[in-house]
Structure formats: C-alpha cells, structure tokens
Amino acid sequence: MEMNENAAAGPVQSAPAQKDGMHRVTPARRITVKILLYFFTIAISVVFFLPFVFMVYGSLQTSSDTVTSWPLTLPSFANIGNYLEAIKVMNFFNALKNTLFILCTSTLLQVSSSVLVAYGFARFKNKYTEPFFILLLSTMMLPWIVTMVPSYVIYSELGFISNPSVIVRQLPLILPAITGSAFNIYMLRNFMRGIPRSIDEAAEMDGCSSLGILIRILLPNMKPILATMIVFAVTGSWSDYVGPSIYLNDRELFTLALSISNFSGSTSSTEKQLLMAGCTLYTLPLLVLLFSAQKVFIKGIVTTSIKE
Amino acid sequence: MRSSDMASETVLPAQGETPAPAAPAKKKWLTRGRLRTAKFFLFISPWLTGLVLFSLAPMILSLVLSFTWGTKIATWTSKDLIFSFRNYAYIFTQDKIFLRSILNTFLYAFMRVIGGLLFALLLAVLYNHDLFGKKLYRTMAYSVSLIPVAAASSIWILLLKGDSSLVQRMLAEIGIHNFDLFSKSTALVTVVSLDIFCGLGSTMIVILAALQGVPKELEEAAMIDGAGRVRRFWTITVPMISSALMFASVTGFIGALQTYAKVQLLTGGDPEYTTMTMTMSVLSRYKATNGNLALGYACAEAWVIFVIIMIFTLIYLKLLNRKVYYGDE
Numbered sequence: 001m002e003m004n005e006n007a008a009a010g011p012v013q014s015a016p017a018q019k020d021g022m023h024r025v026t027p028a029r030r031i032t033v034k035i036l037l038y039f040f041t042i043a044i045s046v047v048f049f050l051p052f053v054f055m056v057y058g059s060l061q062t063s064s065d066t067v068t069s070w071p072l073t074l075p076s077f078a079n080i081g082n083y084l085e086a087i088k089v090m091n092f093f094n095a096l097k098n099t100l101f102i103l104c105t106s107t108l109l110q111v112s113s114s115v116l117v118a119y120g121f122a123r124f125k126n127k128y129t130e131p132f133f134i135l136l137l138s139t140m141m142l143p144w145i146v147t148m149v150p151s152y153v154i155y156s157e158l159g160f161i162s163n164p165s166v167i168v169r170q171l172p173l174i175l176p177a178i179t180g181s182a183f184n185i186y187m188l189r190n191f192m193r194g195i196p197r198s199i200d201e202a203a204e205m206d207g208c209s210s211l212g213i214l215i216r217i218l219l220p221n222m223k224p225i226l227a228t229m230i231v232f233a234v235t236g237s238w239s240d241y242v243g244p245s246i247y248l249n250d251r252e253l254f255t256l257a258l259s260i261s262n263f264s265g266s267t268s269s270t271e272k273q274l275l276m277a278g279c280t281l282y283t284l285p286l287l288v289l290l291f292s293a294q295k296v297f298i299k300g301i302v303t304t305s306i307k308e
Numbered sequence: 309m310r311s312s313d314m315a316s317e318t319v320l321p322a323q324g325e326t327p328a329p330a331a332p333a334k335k336k337w338l339t340r341g342r343l344r345t346a347k348f349f350l351f352i353s354p355w356l357t358g359l360v361l362f363s364l365a366p367m368i369l370s371l372v373l374s375f376t377w378g379t380k381i382a383t384w385t386s387k388d389l390i391f392s393f394r395n396y397a398y399i400f401t402q403d404k405i406f407l408r409s410i411l412n413t414f415l416y417a418f419m420r421v422i423g424g425l426l427f428a429l430l431l432a433v434l435y436n437h438d439l440f441g442k443k444l445y446r447t448m449a450y451s452v453s454l455i456p457v458a459a460a461s462s463i464w465i466l467l468l469k470g471d472s473s474l475v476q477r478m479l480a481e482i483g484i485h486n487f488d489l490f491s492k493s494t495a496l497v498t499v500v501s502l503d504i505f506c507g508l509g510s511t512m513i514v515i516l517a518a519l520q521g522v523p524k525e526l527e528e529a530a531m532i533d534g535a536g537r538v539r540r541f542w543t544i545t546v547p548m549i550s551s552a553l554m555f556a557s558v559t560g561f562i563g564a565l566q567t568y569a570k571v572q573l574l575t576g577g578d579p580e581y582t583t584m585t586m587t588m589s590v591l592s593r594y595k596a597t598n599g600n601l602a603l604g605y606a607c608a609e610a611w612v613i614f615v616i617i618m619i620f621t622l623i624y625l626k627l628l629n630r631k632v633y634y635g636d637e
Binding site for chain 2: 038042046051113120124125135139142144147148151153154175178185242246261264282283287290301
C-alpha cells in the first residue's frame with residue numbers, strides 16, 4: 001500500500017543520506033552501513049520466522065524425542081505421515097468443521113451488523129445519535145470477564161450448554177456477534193461520513209430506499225475496508241481459545257484451538273512430532289491468508305490503529 | 309446502570325413510532341425528523357439488542373449475584389439471596405491468590421506496554437530503511453503474531469519449558485544447567501517477553517505508518533540547527549508520532565490487563581500463582597468446580613476487575629493525553 005511505497009521517503013531513512021552530504025562520509029562507509037542494515041534486518045526477520053521453522057521441523061521428525069533433542073536432527077519428508085496421524089489423533093476434520101461453522105456464521109453476523117449500525121450512525125443524525133455513539137465508544141473499554149461468567153450462567157440456565165443439538169450448543173459463540181464490533185462500527189461510520197451525501201440524496205430522489213442506498217451506493221465504495229474487517233474477524237475467530245474453552249466441553253464440539261490445546265496438555269508423553277504437525281495444519285491457513293492478502297492485513301493494522 | 313436506563317427509555321418511543329403511520333395524521337405526525345429518528349433506531353437495533361442481551365443484562369445480573377452467596381441458580385433457596393458484602397470483604401481481606409493475581413496483572417501490563425512499545429519503536433526505525441525486499445521483511449515480522457495462541461503456546465513449551473525442551477538441552481550441552489525460564493522468579497518475565505515478541509510486528513507496522521506522517525522539513529530544520537540523529541529522533545520524531553504511540557499503549561494496556569489465553573496455556577498460573585492473572589483467577593475458580601462453585605464470588609471478582617480496569621484506563625488516558633500531539637487543531 002501507500003505506506004510501503006512511501007517508506008523509502010521516511011524521515012529516519014532519509015536522514016543518513018543527507019547527513020552524508022554534510023559530513024565527510026566515504027562511499028566505503030556508506031556501503032558498510034548498508035550491509036549492516038541488511039544484515040540486521042534480515043537476521044531479525046529470520047528470528048521472527050523461527051517459530052514457523054521449528055514447527056515444520058518438529059512435524060517432520062521420526063520420534064517424539066528428536067523434536068526437542070540437541071544437536072538437531074535433520075527432518076525428513078519420509079515422515080510426512082505424521083500429518084495423517086495428527087489428523088486422525090486430533091479428530092481434525094470434525095474440529096475444522098466446528099471451527100468453520102462458528103467462523104462463517106459469526107463473521108457474517110458481526111460484519112453485516114456492524115455495517116447496518118454504522119449506517120444508522122453515519123446517515124440518520126438526530127438528538128439521540130450523540131449519546132448512543134458515546135455509549136458505543138465506551139463499550140470498547142468493557143472487559144470481557146464481567147460478561148463472561150454471568151453469560152455462562154444464563155446460557156446454562158436456558159439449557160444451551162447441555163442441549164442435545166450441536167448447533168444450539170455452539171450458539172453462545174455465535175449469537176453475541178449480532179452486537180457487531182464497536183471498533184468496526186466506529187471505523188465504518190467514519191468511512192461512510194467521508195462519502196459525499198449528495199450521491200445518496202440523488203438516489204433518494206430517484207426513489208431508492210435507505211437500505212438500497214446502503215447496498216447499492218455505499219457498500220461498493222467500501223470494499224477495501226470490508227475486506228480488512230472480514231480478514232480480522234476470520235483470523236480472530238479461527239484463533240479464539242477463550243470462548244470455546246468456556247462453552248464447548250464436549251470433544252465432539254471441539255474447535256481446532258481446543259483440539260490442539262487438549263492434545264498438547266493431555267499427557268506428558270504427548271507425541272511431539274504429531275503436535276507440531278497439528279499446529280502446522282492449524283497455522284498454515286492463516287499464513288497463506290497473510291501472504292496472499294498482505295495489503296489487506298498491513299493496511300488493516302494501520303487503519304484500525306490510528307485515530308483520525 | 310445509567311447507560312441501561314438510557315437505552316430502555318429511548319428505545320421504546322422509537323419502536324412505537326415505526327409501525328404507526330396513521331393515515332390521516334400522517335402529515336402532522338410522521339415528520340421527516342421523526343422518520344429519520346425511527347430509521348436511526350431501526351439500523352442500530354442489532355447493536356442495541358446485542359448490547360442489552362449480551363452485555364448489559366449479564367453485567368447487571370453479575371452485579372446482583374456478586375452480593376449473594378449462591379452457586380447454581382436452579383438450586384437456590386431464599387437464603388442464598390440475602391444481600392451481603394461478604395464476597396467483597398473476603399476478596400480484599402482473605403483471598404491472597406486473587407490479590408496476588410492483581411499484582412501480577414499490573415506487572416504484566418506495565419512490562420508488556422513499555423517493553424512492547426520500546427522494542428517496536430527500535431524495530432520500526434530499523435525497518436524504515438529502504439532495503440530491497442522490505443515488504444517481505446515486514447510481513448515476516450508480522451507473521452508471528454498470527455500464530456494462534458493454542459499453537460504458539462505449544463511451540464514455546466517445546467522450545468523453552470522443562471528439562472526436555474530444545475533450548476534447555478542446548479544450554480545443558482554448553483554447560484548451563486538449572487537455568488529455568490519458568491521458575492518462581494522468572495516465569496512472569498518469560499511470559500511477558502514471549503507476548504511482546506509475538507506482538508512486535510503489528511505494533512511496528514503501526515509505528516511505521518505514523519513515521520510517514522512526520523514532515524521532513526522539521527527533521528531538516530533540526531539538522532541544520534545541529535541536532536544529532538539520536539536527539540532528532542527523541543525530540544522530533546517521537547513527539548510527532550505520539551498520538552499513534554498513545555493509541556497503541558492504551559489499547560495494549562487495556563488488553564494486557566485482561567490477558568488470559570496466552571498465560572493460561574503456557575503456565576496455567578504456576579509456579580505458585582506467580583503468573584496467575586486476574587482473569588485467570590476468576591475463570592480457574594469457576595472451572596475447577598464445573599460451574600458449581602460460588603457463582604456470586606466469581607461475579608464479585610469480575611466486578612472488582614471491571615472497576616480496576618475502568619479506573620486505570622481513565623487515569624492512563626488523563627496522564628497521557630497531556631503529552632500527546634494530535635496534529636494541528
């Protein structure tokens with residue numbers, strides 16, 4: 001994105017070049033500085049990537065002990081069977097199904113709800129808009145723990161937790177998504193206010209309904225920001241551990257996060273190579289998503305972090 | 309709760325308005341302004357419903373329960389409903405584990421915010437140079453924060469925890485024994501460090517973006533005045549990006565005060581509660597008895613956490629707001 005392109009012109013970067021002109025700096029020194037910069041940047045980037053390397057390294061070991069033994073043992077693709085074994089041991093596909101179901105429904109609900117609510121705040125100003133908007137912003141500070149315990153009690157009393165239906169038992173993780181995300185609503189509202197009103201007024205003249213204006217005029221202009229929100233909702237739900245660990249006690253309902261943590265902590269004699277294979281399978285989709293949608297991620301982190 | 313009163317009072321008239329376009333009185337009654345208000349409430353209704361059902365109602369229930377001694381609501385007798393401050397009194401006088409967890413959490417949050425920002429700032433300065441393949445390096449730095457917590461903790465445990473972990477064996481090979489990263493004195497620092505490591509990439513990207521907004525003229529002017537590189541960095545660059553730093557630190561602080569999964573999966577609060585955080589303390593108490601333990605007590609703990617977080621967030625915002633540059637206003 002812009003940020004990456006402009007990085008070249010960043011102040012910290014441009015400083016040395018200009019300083020070089022003022023002080024007497026030989027080309028040799030300049031090259032040394034450049035080499036050092038490359039060295040440190042690449043070295044640090046590699047360090048950041050080490051957890052992934054270790055994960056894959058561990059997943060391709062023959063025995064559990066060689067995963068953590070020193071000196072390192074060369075991994076071998078002959079052990080690719082570990083992945084099949086891990087899929088079996090962790091009941092991977094069932095967990096994947098559960099994860100995807102919760103992920104799709106909650107993301108859809110959260111994002112569409114956020115869009116509608118943001119539209120309300122952006123376009124229908126009245127005397128209640130301001131106080132409700134302040135209420136919205138203040139809910140961002142609400143710690144999840146105050147609602148978590150009593151929510152569990154409510155669901156339990158209403159029979160959600162021990163319901164024979166699988167979907168009903170997953171509902172506590174899906175229903176709250178209807179609230180939307182306060183942060184997303186805030187971002188979307190700002191974005192919508194940036195779109196000139198004259199366009200929707202013209203559409204209104206032509207008899208377009210309020211919902212029609214949102215869907216036909218505003219949404220097509222908001223694809224990038226929506227992509228960002230969907231990507232973050234997806235990664236959040238895929239990785240979520242707290243929610244599932246509270247509401248889903250039954251192995252049949254385990255999400256991937258629960259399968260992994262259950263397998264990891266089940267016994268001290270956990271087959272480490274299988275654990276790493278499972279972790280690789282669990283992490284890989286996110287990594288693929290990151291590298292295929294780099295722009296969405298990088299832009300997303302920036303827009304969701306700087307108040308304007 | 310003031311906010312809930314506000315919600316219920318104001319929703320009702322709006323709901324009354326929408327389905328009542330009485331034909332004869334239409335012109336007078338359904339004015340443009342009223343229609344706009346009705347539509348406003350219609351569009352925000354998903355949020356409002358969710359807020360009432362999934363946030364306000366549980367919060368109020370939790371507040372009420374926190375003054376009772378009950379366990380499961382179904383098995384309540386009238387004597388469980390006696391209003392008393394016993395739970396709160398117990399928390400502040402007897403419950404050493406919970407008090408310990410409050411201390412741990414604050415230590416954790418301060419280390420997390422200060423360490424996280426400092427290292428991210430240094431990293432951003434390094435990554436801000438125009439090198440070949442800079443996008444790749446940034447994505448690599450960020451990628452670690454995407455590892456789901458369940459997988460990340462498994463990796464860290466195999467790498468660092470216990471005598472049979474890779475790093476311990478490596479150290480043993482070169483003659484360093486008994487260097488336990490998860491001992492009573494080191495565990496909290498280890499856990500914070502791992503959390504900082506995982507979060508560095510995303511904080512760095514935020515700072516990198518903010519760095520783009522610093523006008524070059526300022527740097528140049530300072531340079532002509534003879535300010536060195538380090539001085540320019542601290543007196544110009546850092547103040548200019550202070551609003552981004554502030555935002556990162558506030559959200560980081562609020563997040564860190566509620567840390568649960570990262571620590572729970574790595575240590576479970578061990579050894580001897582030295583890594584127990586506030587949220588872990590509430591949920592461990594709750595889970596240990598399968599939802600049957602003193603529910604009122606868990607709610608009281610949750611409310612104590614809520615109030616603590618609110619107070620500290622407000623203080624934090626107040627203190628920081630004074631030193632922040634928000635651009636020309």
